[in-house]
Amino acid sequence: xxxxxxxPVAVLAGVIICTHLLLVFFPFKNLSSFESKPVSQIFVDxxxxxxxxxxxxxxxxxxxxxxxxxxxxxxxxxxxxxxKRFYFHNGADLFALAxxxxxxxxxxxxxxxxxxxxxxxxxxxxxxxxxxxxxxxSDIFYAHVxxxxxxxxxxxxxxxxxxxxxxxxxxxxxxxxxxxGQTTQExxxxxxxxxxxxxxxxxxxxxxxxxxxxxxxxxxxxNKIFHKKLTAVEFIQFLPSKLYTYPYEAxxxxxxxxxxxxxxxxxDKNADSRHILSINLELQHxxxxxxxxxxxxxxxxxxxxxxxxxxxxxxxxxVAWVGSADFFDNEHSxxxxxxxxxxxxxxxxxxxxxxxxxxxxxxxxxxxxxxNSILADIPQEFGGQTLYIPSNFNNRFNGPVRFRVALASxxxxxxxxxxxxxxxxxxxxxxxxxxxESLRQTGEQADLGxxxxxxxxxxxxxxxxxxxxxxxxxxxxxxxxxxxxxxxLIDDFLSDKAARVTGFGYSQVFETDYPSIFKTGTSNQYQNxxxxxxxxxYTIGVWMGNFSGQTVVGKTGSSLPAWVAxxxxxxxYGSATSYSNLAFPEPENWKKEKICSLSxxxxxxxxxxxxxxxxxxxxxxxxxxxxKKENGELKTLYPAEYQQWARKTRPEVQIEYSDTxxxxxxxxxxxxxxxxxxxxxxxxxxxEVFGGQQESLTVYYDDVFYSQVERPxxxxxxxxxxxxxxxxxxxxxxxxxxxxxx
Ligand SMILES: [Zn+2]
Numbered sequence: 001x002x003x004x005x006x007x008p009v010a011v012l013a014g015v016i017i018c019t020h021l022l023l024v025f026f027p028f029k030n031l032s033s034f035e036s037k038p039v040s041q042i043f044v045d046x047x048x049x050x051x052x053x054x055x056x057x058x059x060x061x062x063x064x065x066x067x068x069x070x071x072x073x074x075x076x077x078x079x080x081x082x083x084k085r086f087y088f089h090n091g092a093d094l095f096a097l098a099x100x101x102x103x104x105x106x107x108x109x110x111x112x113x114x115x116x117x118x119x120x121x122x123x124x125x126x127x128x129x130x131x132x133x134x135x136x137x138s139d140i141f142y143a144h145v146x147x148x149x150x151x152x153x154x155x156x157x158x159x160x161x162x163x164x165x166x167x168x169x170x171x172x173x174x175x176x177x178x179x180x181g182q183t184t185q186e187x188x189x190x191x192x193x194x195x196x197x198x199x200x201x202x203x204x205x206x207x208x209x210x211x212x213x214x215x216x217x218x219x220x221x222x223n224k225i226f227h228k229k230l231t232a233v234e235f236i237q238f239l240p241s242k243l244y245t246y247p248y249e250a251x252x253x254x255x256x257x258x259x260x261x262x263x264x265x266x267x268d269k270n271a272d273s274r275h276i277l278s279i280n281l282e283l284q285h286x287x288x289x290x291x292x293x294x295x296x297x298x299x300x301x302x303x304x305x306x307x308x309x310x311x312x313x314x315x316x317x318x319v320a321w322v323g324s325a326d327f328f329d330n331e332h333s334x335x336x337x338x339x340x341x342x343x344x345x346x347x348x349x350x351x352x353x354x355x356x357x358x359x360x361x362x363x364x365x366x367x368x369x370x371x372n373s374i375l376a377d378i379p380q381e382f383g384g385q386t387l388y389i390p391s392n393f394n395n396r397f398n399g400p401v402r403f404r405v406a407l408a409s410x411x412x413x414x415x416x417x418x419x420x421x422x423x424x425x426x427x428x429x430x431x432x433x434x435x436x437e438s439l440r441q442t443g444e445q446a447d448l449g450x451x452x453x454x455x456x457x458x459x460x461x462x463x464x465x466x467x468x469x470x471x472x473x474x475x476x477x478x479x480x481x482x483x484x485x486x487x488x489l490i491d492d493f494l495s496d497k498a499a500r501v502t503g504f505g506y507s508q509v510f511e512t513d514y515p516s517i518f519k520t521g522t523s524n525q526y527q528n529x530x531x532x533x534x535x536x537x538y539t540i541g542v543w544m545g546n547f548s549g550q551t552v553v554g555k556t557g558s559s560l561p562a563w564v565a566x567x568x569x570x571x572x573y574g575s576a577t578s579y580s581n582l583a584f585p586e587p588e589n590w591k592k593e594k595i596c597s598l599s600x601x602x603x604x605x606x607x608x609x610x611x612x613x614x615x616x617x618x619x620x621x622x623x624x625x626x627x628k629k630e631n632g633e634l635k636t637l638y639p640a641e642y643q644q645w646a647r648k649t650r651p652e653v654q655i656e657y658s659d660t661x662x663x664x665x666x667x668x669x670x671x672x673x674x675x676x677x678x679x680x681x682x683x684x685x686x687x688e689v690f691g692g693q694q695e696s697l698t699v700y701y702d703d704v705f706y707s708q709v710e711r712p713x714x715x716x717x718x719x720x721x722x723x724x725x726x727x728x729x730x731x732x733x734x735x736x737x738x739x740x741x742x
Contacts, residue, residue, distance in 0.1 A: 023148035031146070034125045035158070036268045039064040040174065043254055044274065045281040046319075051249040053177070054258075054265060055168070061246070062170035063177060064269040065184065067157035073192060074172060074184050075156060080225050081196045083117040087152060091118045091143030118143040121159045161269070165195065166202030167243055179207065181244035190238035193222040207239040215239055250279045252323025252337040278317035283310065286571050287320035294544065294564045295325050303529075304546040306561070307338025309459045310568060311539050316464050316476035319538065320568070324547075333547045342438050342456030343528040343543055346521030347410040349453035349462075351469060353419055354407045355482045355490050356430045360422045368421065371489060371590075372600035372613045372621055373403040375414035378645045379688075381666050382420045382448055398502055399645045400638070402600050404613065407490075408499035410520070412452055419451035427451075433481055434465040453521055459530075459541045466532045467539035469494070469517065470584070485587040489614060491517050495584065498611075509562045514579040516569060520562050531561035533569055536582050540565045590614035596624035598636070606634060640690035641665060644712045660691035662733035664726070671739040673719070685739070689713035692730035700727040 040061045043051040055061050079086045085093050093116050100114030115123070122142040123129055146155060165175035175195050176184045184192070197217040198205045207214040212232065219235035222228060257277075258264045267273060291306045310320040323337035357369040377398040398411065406414035419427055427450060428443045436443075438457050446455035464476060473480055473487035482490075493499060494517035500510065510518045514535060521530040528545040542561035573579070593615040596607040601624040603610040608627065615621065626637050636653050638646045640660035646653065665688040667673070673685060689697060690713070697713045699706040702724055709715050717726060719741055727736040 020148055023145050026145045028142060028145050030125045038266050039269050039273055041264055042274045044276055045279045049281045050247050052254050053246055060168045060170045061174045063173040064161050064273060065173045067153045070160060071185055073189060077192050077196045077225060078160060081221055086117050089116060091147040092116060092140040116143060117159050118146055118155055121155060122146060124162050163199040164202055165198045166206055178244050179240035189226060190222060194218040194239055197221060211236055211239050249281060250284050250321055251327045253279060253318060253321035278319060280319050284320045287322050287568055290564045290567050291322050291325050294560045298560055303544050304332045305338060306544040307459060308542045309339045309463045311463055313467050313471055313537055313539055336547050338543055339459045342458050344456050344523030345453040345462055345530050346523045347453060348519050348521030348530045348532050350407060350410060350415050351490050351519055352431060352434060353415060353427060353451055355486050356427060357418045357422055358486050358489060369403055370616060371404050372595050372615060374400045374600045375403060375406045376641055377401045377411050377413050380413055381668055381671060382416055399642050404493045405499045405502050407493050408496050409502035415451040416448050419448055424450060436461050459543055463539050463541040466534060470534045470536050485589055488585055488587040491584040494519055509566060512566060514573045515582045515584050518562060529561050531565045533565040535569060540568060587614060589617060591617050593620055599624045599626040643690055644688055644714050647712045662692040662730045662735050663690045664728060664735050664737050665690050667737055667739045669737045673741045684716035685719060686716050687726060689728050692733060694731045698729040
């Protein structure tokens with residue numbers, strides 16, 4: 001008797017288990033690709049404020065939310081709407097199918113499908129909605145396969161995240177955002193009911209186009225589930241009134257990070273689709289405003305665009321990244337990212353050169369340059385084969401200038417002379433170390449022009465490199481690029497208001513209440529103006545110009561970009577009550593000494609002007625030899641190379657020329673002049689001769705007597721193509737140079 005029962009039960013159990021296993025292992029080929037579809041990526045700022053929710057390739061948005069993060073209300077409402085017996089069937093609901101069939105017969109057409117949530121999901125996975133009986137049967141079959149393979153919880157999750165709500169919204173979370181600008185957790189029961197009725201027919205139940213229809217269905221659903229008695233008219237108030245405007249913040253930066261990390265956009269639901277960026281939306285907005293204010297002020301200067309990069313000095317990550325004034329301004333190529341565009345940085349590169357100069361030793365192991373070194377800001381030529389005659393931005397020469405002043409006032413001749421003596425190769429290697437990858441193509445070609453920033457670099461290389469100075473010489477990978485003392489000396493020079501006067505006058509633009517450093521630059525052809533600024537916490541770079549390379553008129557790096565940079569830092573520190581944590585530390589192995597401001601030597605009793613300067617503790621310079629008083633009268637003894645300059649520019653000073661050997665200062669031996677260049681110089685080769693015992697000089701041109709010259713020994717030679725010699729004779733001393741004109 002018992003056997004009679006056991007056998008059929010065992011057979012039945014076996015059949016059920018076999019069927020189940022068959023279904024579990026039955027291939028569902030579209031399932032895995034459906035599960036790994038990319039989803040929208042959510043970018044938020046460092047405080048969690050929404051920056052962007054990316055659109056998918058077809059323009060829709062799908063914010064994927066895991067089942068655990070979907071509220072019970074959401075699940076309850078959608079199950080009640082679509083599939084009351086969801087938790088009790090194995091994929092198909094026979095009762096629903098039968099009642100749908102009866103209804104359809106009565107209406108002589110298809111009104112209801114009787115599809116379960118699982119069947120609807122199958123339809124989405126297979127992307128097949130042909131209204132045939134065979135497709136319906138296939139849906140039923142695959143619904144059983146799906147139910148055998150996956151849990152109810154997961155099926156509901158996939159379903160709720162993939163149903164289409166119209167207006168580009170895929171999934172309940174994107175629907176909540178698109179229609180109400182909120183997350184599903186923030187929606188009321190009424191609002192959830194409005195959303196729940198849309199997927200049946202997104203265009204028919206569009207709450208914006210057909211509010212009455214949507215309200216009527218949503219109201220019915222709401223009354224049924226929550227046992228209420230609202231009318232459709234009363235319900236209209238819960239409908240969304242307009243679509244949410246998706247934010248498009250920091251567009252250039254998000255495009256940059258997603259293009260450098262494309263996996264960020266292709267990620268599926270299993271990766272974290274919420275990304276916290278280092279951008280601070282408040283500072284980003286303020287920076288955008290300043291950039292636009294700057295452009296308004298620049299009206300008439302042929303400046304049509306600007307970009308800005310603000311980074312945090314701890315990590316090097318961007319806090320504000322403004323690629324252009326307006327991403328959507330096509331007329332001015334607003335989509336171009338000015339942070340990544342290579343522009344000639346002009347003098348803003350000089351600190352890197354001066355820092356290297358402080359660390360360069362001569363053959364005897366002594367520093368070639370120290371803060372009290374005197375550099376010659378007088379007309380000079382450099383280079384043998386390629387002639388390079390830099391002039392200052394204001395076309396004025398300052399004679400002997402201290403190292404500190406030359407950098408802070410951004411003088412050109414001293415910078416080129418430093419580069420000429422430490423070598424272009426050495427400087428380029430340092431620039432590569434600093435991260436200027438873009439110079440690997442153009443750096444060598446720029447040659448001595450590198451001293452004046454003649455090779456283009458982008459802001460996203462320039463700004464992190466500048467930050468090295470306020471990070472005690474370290475880059476963001478932790479490499480010590482300069483010693484901490486060198487970095488601290490540069491900070492001291494670049495924050496020195498007095499030292500800037502020679503180049504910029506008493507400008508207010510760099511004056512801040514908090515410790516800061518600034519450096520500006522203008523490109524050779526005045527196409528770009530750039531300002532760099534930094535505190536111990538932030539580094540900023542601002543570029544202004546135009547993407548089409550037109551010449552900028554009448555503004556220099558020290559004005560508008562510097563104003564923008566300073567204004568943003570002012571905004572950051574506006575509410576600070578103390579800046580003590582921002583003070584730049586003093587260099588450790590240097591000691592301040594009172595030096596003569598003209599000669600850079602230790603000040604003597606007759607020096608008319610003195611300053612304090614960092615001197616190396618073990619090798620302080622000697623006492624000033626340039627100033628001496630004779631019978632109560634102050635005399636200045638300029639070294640030979642400054643004598644011409646002093647005679648021309650310092651008529652009021654009592655100058656005494658020390659006896660120095662005769663020297664042809666220019667042209668240099670083996671110089672090459674180019675005829676076209678000389679045309680501008682009125683067809684003459686300028687010659688400068690220093691030193692000599694006598695007051696008169698005899699000049700031979702190509703070994704033929706040319707003229708007798710009185711002091712200052714400054715004259716010019718006629719131009720003829722070919723190779724020439726110039727010989728000068730002063731007393732017993734004779735000097736000759738060879739040069740070419742091509
Ligand atoms: Zn002196």
